[in-house]
Amino acid sequence: MRIDVHFNASATGHPDLHDRVVLVVDVLRASTTIAAALANGARAVVPLEGVDEAIARAKSLERSEVLLAGERKMKPIRGFDLGNSPREFSADVVNGKTIVMTTTNGTAALSGTAGALEVVVGAFANYSAVLAWLRAAARAGKSITVLCAGSSGRFALEDAICAGRFVRGVARRGLDPELGDAAKIAAIVDRRMGGDLPAVLRNSEHGVALIQAGLGEDVTYCAAIDTHAVVPVYRDRQVVPLGDRRER
Amino acid sequence: MRIDVHFNASATGHPDLHDRVVLVVDVLRASTTIAAALANGARAVVPLEGVDEAIARAKSLERSEVLLAGERKMKPIRGFDLGNSPREFSADVVNGKTIVMTTTNGTAALSGTAGALEVVVGAFANYSAVLAWLRAAARAGKSITVLCAGSSGRFALEDAICAGRFVRGVARRGLDPELGDAAKIAAIVDRRMGGDLPAVLRNSEHGVALIQAGLGEDVTYCAAIDTHAVVPVYRDRQVVPLGDRRER
Numbered sequence: 001m002r003i004d005v006h007f008n009a010s011a012t013g014h015p016d017l018h019d020r021v022v023l024v025v026d027v028l029r030a031s032t033t034i035a036a037a038l039a040n041g042a043r044a045v046v047p048l049e050g051v052d053e054a055i056a057r058a059k060s061l062e063r064s065e066v067l068l069a070g071e072r073k074m075k076p077i078r079g080f081d082l083g084n085s086p087r088e089f090s091a092d093v094v095n096g097k098t099i100v101m102t103t104t105n106g107t108a109a110l111s112g113t114a115g116a117l118e119v120v121v122g123a124f125a126n127y128s129a130v131l132a133w134l135r136a137a138a139r140a141g142k143s144i145t146v147l148c149a150g151s152s153g154r155f156a157l158e159d160a161i162c163a164g165r166f167v168r169g170v171a172r173r174g175l176d177p178e179l180g181d182a183a184k185i186a187a188i189v190d191r192r193m194g195g196d197l198p199a200v201l202r203n204s205e206h207g208v209a210l211i212q213a214g215l216g217e218d219v220t221y222c223a224a225i226d227t228h229a230v231v232p233v234y235r236d237r238q239v240v241p242l243g244d245r246r247e248r
Numbered sequence: 249m250r251i252d253v254h255f256n257a258s259a260t261g262h263p264d265l266h267d268r269v270v271l272v273v274d275v276l277r278a279s280t281t282i283a284a285a286l287a288n289g290a291r292a293v294v295p296l297e298g299v300d301e302a303i304a305r306a307k308s309l310e311r312s313e314v315l316l317a318g319e320r321k322m323k324p325i326r327g328f329d330l331g332n333s334p335r336e337f338s339a340d341v342v343n344g345k346t347i348v349m350t351t352t353n354g355t356a357a358l359s360g361t362a363g364a365l366e367v368v369v370g371a372f373a374n375y376s377a378v379l380a381w382l383r384a385a386a387r388a389g390k391s392i393t394v395l396c397a398g399s400s401g402r403f404a405l406e407d408a409i410c411a412g413r414f415v416r417g418v419a420r421r422g423l424d425p426e427l428g429d430a431a432k433i434a435a436i437v438d439r440r441m442g443g444d445l446p447a448v449l450r451n452s453e454h455g456v457a458l459i460q461a462g463l464g465e466d467v468t469y470c471a472a473i474d475t476h477a478v479v480p481v482y483r484d485r486q487v488v489p490l491g492d493r494r495e496r
Contacts, residue, residue: 007255007403015402154263155255157429181405181453185437192436205429 002143003170004180005163007155009109009147017116017145021137023130023166024113024121024234026149027158028206029084030106031123032222033069036086038241039126039228041095045239047107051077054102061098070102074213077102085218086125098238105149110234117142119234120242124162124197125227131169133231133242138170138177146183157189157204158222161197164190197223250391251418252428253411255403257357257395265364265393269385271378271414272361272369272482274397275406276454277332278354279371280470281317284334286489287374287476289343293487295355299325302350309346318350322461325350333466334373346486353397358482365390367482368490372410372445373475379417381479381490386418386425394431405437405452406470409445412438445471 006015009024025031034045043065048054051070058068069082069089076083082093084103101107113119118137122130134144146166148159164186171177171187179187193200201207201223202216210219221227231242254263257272273279282293291313296302299318306316317330317337324331330341332351349355361367366385370378382392394414396407412434419425419435427435441448449455449471450464458467469475479490 005403155253155430155433157433160429160433181408182403184441185403185405185408185433188440189433189436192440193432 001138001141001175002178002180003146003167003183004144005146005148005167005182005186007148007160007182008150009112015145017113020116020143020145021134022113022116022119023134023144023146024106024109024119024149025123025146025159025162026103026106026109027123027162027222028156028201028210029086029218029222030103030149031121032125033084033086033089034121034232034239035123035126035228035230037089037094037099038232038239039230040089040091042089043096043098043240045099045101045232046237047110047239048100048102049107049111051102054100058100061100065096065098067094067097067099069099072104074210074215085215086221087217105151109147109149110239112147113234116145121232121234121239122162122166124223124225125221126230126232127165128226129229129231131166134166134170135175138175144170144177146186151206156206157193158201158206160186161190161194161200164188165194197225249386249389249423250426250428251394251415251431252392253394253396253415253430253434255396255408255430256398257360263393265361268364268391268393269382270361270364270367271382271392271394272354272357272367272397273371273394273407273410274354274357275371275410275470276404276449276458277334277466277470278351278397279369280373281332281334281337282369282480282487283371283374283476283478285337285342285347286480286487287478288337288339290337291344291346291488293347293349293480294485295358295487296348296350297355297359299350302348306348309348313344313346315342315345315347317347320352322458322463333463334469335465353399357395357397358487361395361482364393369480369482369487370410370414372471372473374478374480375413376474377477377479379414382414382418383423386423392418392425394434399454404454405441406449406454408434409438409442409448412436413442445473
């Protein structure tokens with residue numbers, strides 16, 4: 001059993017995901033927003049790359065049951081119901097809805113997961129729930145690939161730290177995965193820099209940009225651990241909560 | 249003054265290099281081989297992406313003055329004079345010659361440096377010489393971009409460690425550059441993993457592959473510090489030694 005990490009999923013082409021479980025990480029903000037939406041009762045999140053594609057898909061669904069969400073360069077998209085701030089996806093807004101979503105980096109990372117055994121979406125916000133799922137997969141002998149969305153094809157510190165925390169979490173207590181180069185690095189980065197997540201995220205390149213855009217509260221939200229006990233799984237081109245979350 | 253690092257230069261598209269000095273790092277093996285070739289008297293190394301392009305260029309030059317070098321998937325290319333092993337580029341072979349060279353990752357990284365103020369090629373083999381040059385540029389206020397060639401569009405541990413060592417070297421003694429996310433990571437990775445370079449390189453993904461291909465001695469060669477006191481600069485599409493090396 002092995003863990004590999006890709007720091008720029010949208011840029012590194014298509015790694016071989018055959019017979020692997022895949023974790024997609026886009027801490028700022030798509031992964032966090034997806035976790036918030038599903039934990040707050042959204043039926044599904046449909047990630048699409050293009051704005052026109054998202055509008056067309058939304059039109060194909062019952063208007064009262066769909067919300068259009070997304071951003072371009074951190075800004076909301078004209079005519080959309082929601083941006084990409086996890087704080088917008090509260091229960092009163094998203095409960096029972098299907099969210100059609102397009103974001104700069106996270107959506108592309110999900111689209112690049114063809115061939116994987118199963119794909120889950122993780123962030124600090126749903127760390128423990130996703131980790132438990134990953135450990136079960138690892139115990140069953142499945143290798144894991146972590147795809148960090150990065151930021152416009154570049155390395156993103158917050159994704160690397162989050163990836164490293166998942167690597168360390170899987171490698172703990174009885175499991176001894178082989179680690180690829182980038183997985184080793186990610187684990188070191190989390191150990192060295194992951195102590196004060198709110199501060200590290202505020203000082204990351206993407207965090208600074210969000211704060212400058214007036215979205216500092218999003219950075220704080222995304223730095224919090226285990227806000228939502230949800231495992232978002234990407235199946236049939238939509239992200240749904242694993243198990244029947246509503247029965248909890 | 250600022251330092252940015254890109255871990256997968258060949259995959260991350262074209263970062264803005266305007267008014268920046270650029271360091272291209274491909275420890276295993278192109279950067280090391282270029283340093284060895286120039287230190288051992290080669291006139292120039294002409295990096296080209298395609299095999300046919302390399303053959304055509306070699307034909308345009310005086311046969312007695314040119315050597316064709318390169319690899320595909322670590323293997324020598326049929327009909328070429330040399331592979332990509334730095335050990336092949338000894339003075340008796342390369343002195344006075346122009347080397348037309350094509351490699352899997354390093355050549356592509358050099359091609360992506362358009363717009364930069366100046367481009368140098370660095371590895372552990374010529375660390376101190378290149379560092380002195382970079383520090384002079386930094387003292388003159390120039391920002392630095394480090395392009396790691398990586399391995400087939402993936403993160404390569406040995407390049408990250410080498411990039412981090414250059415970041416740390418520039419940031420020492422009186423210079424206080426702003427560090428991008430990946431530059432911070434690279435510095436941490438070098439500090440944590442760079443203690444025993446031969447061992448780390450042997451255990452890196454690319455190192456393991458080279459050893460399996462029977463090229464373990466290359467890995468040892470590339471892990472040695474300051475074998476060559478040469479600063480290779482990339483100008484007019486060829487890499488030449490900075491200053492008149494032969495007068496030393």
